[in-house]
Amino acid sequence: MRRVLVTGRGGQLATGLEAALPAQGFEAILVGQPEFEFDAPATIAAAFDAAAPDVVVNCAAWTAVDAAEDNEAAAFRANALGPAMVAAQCAARDIPLLQISTDYVFDGRKGAPYLETDAPNPLGVYGRSKLAGEWAALALHQKAMVLRTAWVFAPMGGNFLRTMLRLGAERPELSIVADQQGSPTAAPDLADAIAAVLLRIRDDGWQDRYRGVFHATGTGFTTWHGFAEAIFAAATGPRPVLRAIATADYPTKAVRPADARLDCTRLERTFGVRLPAWQEGLARVMRAIA
Template sequence: MKQVLVTGGSGQVGTELARHRWPEGWEAVALTRADLDLGDPVAIAAKVAERPWAAIVSAGAYTAVDKAESDVVTAWAVNALAPAALAAAAHGAGIPIVHVSTDYVFPGDRDGEWEVDDAVAPLGVYGASKLGGELAVRTACPRHAIVRTAWVVSAHGNNFVKTMLRVGADRPSLRVVADQRGSPTSAADLAAALATLTVRLADDPAAASGTYHFSNAGPTDWHGFAEEIFRQSAARGGPSPTVEPITTADYPTPATRPANSLLSHRAIERDHGIQPRGWQTALGDILDELLGTPHQEKTA
């Protein structure tokens, strides 16, 4: 059995990597914070040396974007130093590493999709610390895939879909930001892409390494995302409040969000043939898990 060390096992992506149907002979070992302290480089090195892993997926991260502005040291320890330790250990063991990064490495200050080789300029501590992790992985382990993603949602943990359903169940109307654009990402779809990259890098020394983007396909904004959540929720008997658009200025936060988080998929399609499906379809699968299938499907 080829085992893959997965960090962030209790997070959305780690949970889906553990649930994912890996190829026969492969197994994801998803480690939680209790299993591995990402703030301890010695513990990381020891865990990688513990058994003959086939690869590492670095999915653990400090994702409290606003809190990171005042918790700088912890954010950098988890988002930059931990990937550095993981990548160094992977290189020493002769195995590849697949590292999850973020759209927050970009300033979000122009229209169109961000390409993998566009100039980075993070707006805050979270994005800067994640960029530090990218640089560490690139320099420490040549056999790597860095996968930037955005707006991750699932039926697990804390995310926008679950927040909308919870708040929408108690209120007849909601106010949601409409001037930040991006593409939602199903954690399950991201996990499938990460698994594909992991197996390919581990099995084929000539497989393409590099930086990639993955989100589900199609643009929207947070307001449009909320409207689609409630449209599909209503079909499943769930909450369906009205959604009022507001601006980012109407909802100030400690950390500045990119106004444009759209990510180009050209590189991952070109090098690995991974083509993301539409975000509305992926959202439907999440809502099926949370609310059940649409009523017409139940009576068909």
């Protein structure tokens, strides 16, 4: 197993995998629009035929959470029908699939970190579409893994860290939600974890215990306000005053889970893989930006 097809070229995680996979001896083949387009199913089969992959990591997704509320059909095409098409291609070739998913499949009301066995209850279109994608991948392919992650940030792309740095340079004071909990996850750390998982599969061969859902986030928990404080503590530019506010003070079209912490024990127990502390991931990404 050497050739890894990575969908979602240009995205945060796909960009991380472009560096992480070769470091473990894999050949990373990145595909994206327009030659790989879920709205044009023929391009999916063509991309598989051209790449002849040994394993697939499906990062391609609709990730605009609020916009999904007004574009439900498009979100489901990308996040549910897309994984179904990818899983069907993988099943036909009998190659493993790693499908990327999200903490938004949960409602955030448990009051403790979520296990993979906890019942999902998404609050919005984005979470529902990603959950449907999980179900599609697992229903259509016996060698499918679902990897749920959360609060992904990277040196590039649209993410909370880059938004904070931009707004911090423009405004003397920022209001940040302080009653939502989660785990910031550096895309380079997540990419390294995925590469390590694929290395285990390559060395040991596919095993039934690899099938199903796994959680993978930066280790430790914080709030958006706490994350913002850490970002500006690590930054060299302006440091605005950060005002803690409640979710109710910052209404959005899509409802966010208030406590979407994920328990990542199964990933560590199965593959020996544990992501670094989220603070270490932040330092890594800040170094890359600098």
